[in-house]
Amino acid sequence: xxxxxxxxxxxxxxxxxxxxxxxxxxxxxxxxxxxxxxxxxxxxxxxx
Amino acid sequence: xxxxxxxxxxxxxxxxxxxxxxxxxxxxxxxxxxxxxxxxxxxxxxxxxxxxxxxxxxxxxxxxxxxxxxxxxxxxxxxxxxxxxxxxxxxxxxxxxxxxxxxxxxxxxxxxxxxxxxxxxxxxxxxxxxxxxxxxxxxxxxxxxxxxxxxxxxxxxxxxxxxxxxxxxxxxxxxxxxxxxxxxxxxxxxxxxxxxxxxxxxxxxxxxxxxxxxxxxxxxxxxxxxxxxxxxxxxxxxxxxxxxxxxxxxxxxxxxxxxxxxxxxxxxxxxxxxxxxxxxxxxxxxxxxxxxxxxxxxxxxxxxxxxxxxxxxxxxxxxxxxxxxxxxxxxx
Numbered sequence: 001x002x003x004x005x006x007x008x009x010x011x012x013x014x015x016x017x018x019x020x021x022x023x024x025x026x027x028x029x030x031x032x033x034x035x036x037x038x039x040x041x042x043x044x045x046x047x048x
Numbered sequence: 049x050x051x052x053x054x055x056x057x058x059x060x061x062x063x064x065x066x067x068x069x070x071x072x073x074x075x076x077x078x079x080x081x082x083x084x085x086x087x088x089x090x091x092x093x094x095x096x097x098x099x100x101x102x103x104x105x106x107x108x109x110x111x112x113x114x115x116x117x118x119x120x121x122x123x124x125x126x127x128x129x130x131x132x133x134x135x136x137x138x139x140x141x142x143x144x145x146x147x148x149x150x151x152x153x154x155x156x157x158x159x160x161x162x163x164x165x166x167x168x169x170x171x172x173x174x175x176x177x178x179x180x181x182x183x184x185x186x187x188x189x190x191x192x193x194x195x196x197x198x199x200x201x202x203x204x205x206x207x208x209x210x211x212x213x214x215x216x217x218x219x220x221x222x223x224x225x226x227x228x229x230x231x232x233x234x235x236x237x238x239x240x241x242x243x244x245x246x247x248x249x250x251x252x253x254x255x256x257x258x259x260x261x262x263x264x265x266x267x268x269x270x271x272x273x274x275x276x277x278x279x280x281x282x283x284x285x286x287x288x289x290x291x292x293x294x295x296x297x298x299x300x301x302x303x304x305x306x307x308x309x310x311x312x313x314x315x316x317x318x319x320x321x322x323x324x325x326x327x328x329x330x331x332x333x334x335x336x337x338x339x340x341x342x343x344x345x346x347x348x349x350x351x352x353x354x355x356x357x358x359x360x361x362x363x364x365x366x367x368x369x370x371x372x373x374x375x376x377x378x379x380x
Contacts, residue, residue, distance in 0.1 A: 009064060016066050017150055024154070028161050031106065035168050038102050046172050046222075 064144075071140040075151055076158075077119030083356075084115035084212045090360040091213030091231055093367040094294060095220035103169045107219040110166035111212060114179045117158035118208070121187035124151040126195070129257040135250055159183050166215075172222030175215050182211045196258070199265035206239030207232075213360075227294040230285070231363075237282040238356055241275040241314055245349035248272070248323030249342035268323030275348075279314035283307035286359055296372040299362040306355045313348040320344040 088111040092104060099107075123130065123141050131142035140146040163183075167176035190205030198204075213231035218224050244262050247254060248271060251263040262271045287303045289295035295303065322345035366372035 009066075012066055013147075017147075020067075020072060020150075021153075024157070031109070031165060032168075034102075035106055035165065038100070038106075039168060046170075 067140060067145040071145045072154075075120050075123055075140050075146055075154065076116030077122070078116075080119055080209070081112055081115045084209075085112040086357070086364075087231070087235065087360050088112075088212040088216035088219075090363045090367075091216030091228060092220045094213075094227065094231070094363055095217040095223075096367070097171065097221045099171050099220045104220065106169040107166055107175065108216065110162045110169060111179060111215055111219070113158050113165070114162035114183050114215075115212065117155050117162055118183045118186040120151050120155035120158065121183070122191045124148055124155055125187070125191045127151075129196075129259060132257040133250075133253040135253050155187070159187075166219065170219035170222070172218070174222055174224070175219035178211060178215045178218055178224075182208050182215060185211075197260070199260045199262045201260070202243040202262075203240050206236050206243075209239060210235035227289065227292055230289055230292060230294065234282070234286050234359065235356065237278055237285055238352065240278040241282065241310075242349065242352040242356075244271050244275050245317065245345045245352060248317075248345040251323055251325065263323045268321075268325070271323060272318045272320070276314045276318040279311055283311055289363075290375060293374060295363065296366045296374050298366055298371060298373075299359070300375050302358045302362040306358050309351065310348075310355050313344070313351055317344045317348050 085108060089108050092108060123139055126136075127141040127148050130136035130139050136142065141148055141151050159180075163176050163180045166179050167173055170176060186205070186208035190201065190208055194201040194205050210232045213235070214224055214228045217228035217231070247261040247263050248268060251261065251268070254261040255264045262274065283303075286307055287300070290300040290303065320341060320343075322342045
């Protein structure tokens with residue numbers, strides 16, 4: 001594999017990693033929005 | 049014993065294709081994750097109570113995420129030895145598809161997210177504390193310490209895999225009564241015969257990676273005996289929920305019937321030469337033309353999965369679908 005191709009591959013790998021991170025964060029954000037809406041301010045009012 | 053032949057960086061990259069979504073799923077050990085979700089859901093439903101179904105679903109999701117996080121952290125730490133074993137060398141990190149640092153980041157972020165999510169959605173903070181302990185136990189105590197240092201690695205480390213039903217139970221009720229611990233005990237006692245059955249016919253893999261699994265460290269004959277002993281304790285413990293009122297008729301039938309088969313298969317492994325690799329194995333293979341037959345170990349490994357699934361599926365049917373019917377005359 002030439003140096004140029006290798007650099008391109010690594011750049012593509014990095015883009016894929018960023019996309020994965022964004023997808024994971026979006027999923028987490030949706031889940032937390034549902035949770036907060038469902039809890040309606042009672043999130044911390046519970047026993048240990 | 050902790051030294052391995054390949055350094056972490058030598059394990060990547062060995063292939064030149066971009067990681068796909070299924071590689072990220074593989075990083076979370078989906079089969080382990082599904083067992084975590086399944087047993088946690090059983091514990092959750094057995095607990096009963098008035099917990100909201102939506103919060104319950106989110107709690108189970110959080111436990112599943114926690115299981116995936118622990119898997120990613122394990123893959124991050126074990127990348128070097130995974131690359132040395134045939135069974136694991138195609139995992140995404142040793143195969144060079146996902147960088148170690150990415151696996152670590154994903155494991156840490158998912159651990160944090162799962163614990164926070166469970167703290168928000170569960171009945172009390174106890175469940176989140178238990179989940180955090182479970183992830184810590186699997187990633188640090190088992191993966192980083194026990195796995196490479198003692199043949200008791202999967203016995204003690206098995207606690208991490210045994211805790212999900214307790215976490216599920218605590219998520220629904222905020223409590224952890226005897227019945228919840230009984231579910232923990234079942235998985236805890238199930239782990240040695242299950243894992244060692246695999247190790248008996250994969251001992252070459254573990255030896256190559258210098259992992260002191262029982263067949264590698266103590267020999268196949270000792271492993272087969274210990275598997276039988278654990279099975280003899282496991283089966284009565286798995287029937288015990290019938291007497292504590294947790295299991296009804298369906299559970300009683302499954303635990304008794306499948307337990308009997310489990311014992312027969314464990315006895316068959318004990319009487320076999322499964323895992324014997326050469327003449328050093330107590331000198332038996334040296335004087336025999338017959339090659340070691342690993343089929344009994346393979347059969348026990350396959351059935352052990354069916355057995356555990358059957359037990360928890362019976363609880364799901366009884367407590368999730370309302371099919372619980374106590375056996376008359378039994379129960380404390």
